[in-house]
Amino acid sequence: MSEERYRIVEHDGGWAYTAMGVYSETFRTHDAALAAARRAAAEQAVPDQRRVIEYQDETGAWRVEVAPGDDRPAVEVED
Numbered sequence: 001m002s003e004e005r006y007r008i009v010e011h012d013g014g015w016a017y018t019a020m021g022v023y024s025e026t027f028r029t030h031d032a033a034l035a036a037a038r039r040a041a042a043e044q045a046v047p048d049q050r051r052v053i054e055y056q057d058e059t060g061a062w063r064v065e066v067a068p069g070d071d072r073p074a075v076e077v078e079d
Helices: 030-044
Strands: 003-011 014-019 051-056 062-067 074-078
Parallel strands (some): 003 074
């Protein structure tokens, strides 16, 4: 099982959360960013259906694989 961490940070004149090096939208308050991070983390835990996915990897090659849908990451929100 993979792990993801959401961190609350000051960003662009307000607050945001980061996950895997990417910033969320900016929120006016710390509490609003924290609530959004908690919602996003909860959504990560919801299993999905098995699906065939296509994506482009870092070399530009297209890949096709089956995503089982039940391999949800462990997610932590760090305030």
